[in-house]
Amino acid sequence: MTEAESAFWQIAKSSGLGQKCRRQYIIGKYIADFFFRQSMIIVELDGGYHSTKEQQEEDRTRQNWLEQKGYKVLRFTNEQVLFDTDKTINEIKKHLNNN
Numbered sequence: 001m002t003e004a005e006s007a008f009w010q011i012a013k014s015s016g017l018g019q020k021c022r023r024q025y026i027i028g029k030y031i032a033d034f035f036f037r038q039s040m041i042i043v044e045l046d047g048g049y050h051s052t053k054e055q056q057e058e059d060r061t062r063q064n065w066l067e068q069k070g071y072k073v074l075r076f077t078n079e080q081v082l083f084d085t086d087k088t089i090n091e092i093k094k095h096l097n098n099n
Contacts, residue, residue: 002045002047002078003078003082004045004047004078004079004081004082005023005033005045007081007082007085008034008043008045008081009021009023009034011089012034012043016089017036017089017092017093017096018093018096018097019036019038019039019096020036020037020038021034021035021036022034022035022036022037023035027042027066027069027071028065028066028069030062030065030066032044032066033045036096039072039095039096040070040071040072041071041072041073041074041092041095041096042066042071042072042073042074043074043076043092044059044073044074044075044076045075045076045077045078045081046059046075046076046077046078047077047078059075063075072095074091074092074095076088076091
């Protein structure tokens with residue numbers, strides 16, 4: 001796990017977000033970083049390589065497929081998780097509570 005994934009997992013695994021969270025969850029041919037089954041919400045934490053054109057295209061294809069299957073995908077950068085943790089967690093909670 002990256003530093004950001006580890007930090008997020010410490011919050012999520014203790015039910016700090018109010019729902020059970022699974023890590024590295026397989027959905028079809030993809031692996032979700034974090035998955036909240038109750039709300040069908042996937043949280044993806046993106047490192048620097050996600051800024052490349054090729055990776056952005058792959059991420060779009062992946063996200064479109066997941067959304068067509070009924071999942072909601074929330075994306076955050078590693079920096080958001082590490083340096084703006086409260087805002088990131090509050091944003092995720094807002095989506096979890098709306099489902």
